[in-house]
Amino acid sequence: MKAVIALSDGRCTHLFPDEAVVDLTAEKLESPVIAFGVSTATHEVVSVSEPPSEPYNAYGWVGGAWVVLNQAKVDAVLEASKAAKRFEVRELRKAAESSGITVAGLPVPTDDKTRDRVDQIVNAYADGDITGTVDFELPSGDFVELNAVQMQAIKAAGAQHIQACFSSQKTLVQAINAAPDHDALAAIDITAGWP
Known part of the structure; x- marks a missing residue:
């Protein structure tokens, strides 16, 4: 599984299956969705063996593991x-x-x-x-x-x-x-x- 992670806090913003082509450029995330404001300057793509629990955007990838960022x-x-x-x-x-x-x-x-x-x-x-x-x-x-x-x-x-x-x-x-x-x-x- 591929996760797009915000560099600022480790928050997971997008999840994709392993077979997806995830193209993170200097301007945007281009594939499989187009997301402006998501770029190599603000995010990274990491491979993870397991997705976080729901809701995935309440979790962050910190030190190679999922952690809760928003318990509420x-x-x-x-x-x-x-x-x-x-x-x-x-x-x-x-x-x-x-x-x-x-x-x-x-x-x-x-x-x-x-x-x-x-x-x-x-x-x-x-x-x-x-x-x-x-x-x-x-x-x-x-x-x-x-x-x-x-x-x-x-x-x-x-x-x-x-x-x-x-x-x-x-x-x-x-x-x-x-x-x-x-x-x-x-x-x-x-x-x-x-x-």
């Missing part, structure tokens, strides 16, 4: 990245919540409407409004007859599923919040561990 910028970008990842986790939790469960061999939807219906039926059994079996539609469109005990088992399994989704979200959010840098944040696999 690093912190702001890291916090914005964490917020975006927390949002992604929230969306994954919502999807996991509605992904469905299997109870006693029956596939059961776990969307809000189904959960509300199950709660209503369990309450109706508890109040004595329903005494026999109820017709319950499966995701396939087929119907089964279920009794109070089966409906209570579905309600309990659904509640446990929802809580497991929130627990997974909590664990991931805690890991995101604790990530000290972009590399640690990127290493968090937010797609794993969902019920």
Whole structure:
């Protein structure tokens, strides 16, 4: 990787892949972008094995190593990245919540409407409004007859599923919040561990 470094403070102003032709002249940087004010008098091109973390222009190349020049910028970008990842986790939790469960061999939807219906039926059994079996539609469109005990088992399994989704979200959010840098944040696999 090629980095264009400001001679004044070591700040990285441009990054290019190794195969890029970087032509720094006395007047400007000409390739692969044109940048006036970037010249051999003010900048140098160095080969680096690893790019700096994001945001790259908050880092400087000093003594042959990357150092932080603007911690506030690093912190702001890291916090914005964490917020975006927390949002992604929230969306994954919502999807996991509605992904469905299997109870006693029956596939059961776990969307809000189904959960509300199950709660209503369990309450109706508890109040004595329903005494026999109820017709319950499966995701396939087929119907089964279920009794109070089966409906209570579905309600309990659904509640446990929802809580497991929130627990997974909590664990991931805690890991995101604790990530000290972009590399640690990127290493968090937010797609794993969902019920």
